Amino acid sequence: MPRNQEEREKFKADGIDLQRVYRTDDLVKGNDVSFAATGITSGDLLDGVQYFGWGARTSSLMMRSHSGTVPLYSGTS
Numbered sequence: 001m002p003r004n005q006e007e008r009e010k011f012k013a014d015g016i017d018l019q020r021v022y023r024t025d026d027l028v029k030g031n032d033v034s035f036a037a038t039g040i041t042s043g044d045l046l047d048g049v050q051y052f053g054w055g056a057r058t059s060s061l062m063m064r065s066h067s068g069t070v071p072l073y074s075g076t077s
Helices: 005-013
Strands: 034-038 050-052 055-064 072-076
Touching: none
Parallel strands: none
Antiparallel strands: 034 055, 050 055, 055 072
């Protein structure tokens, strides 16, 4: 939802209907779709960023509809 009148006007100018319930087929066109997410705060799906003296660790998820794969990645920086 828009945070202020300026965002509300921007959505309207972009043709976004704030009263409409958007379904999967409205948001994703086609059958070859990829989805990626990286946890910032911990939740049911992914761990959040973990900080250590040497850096940080993140958890990410990548889903591919075409191949049906769902690898889970853990990265460090």
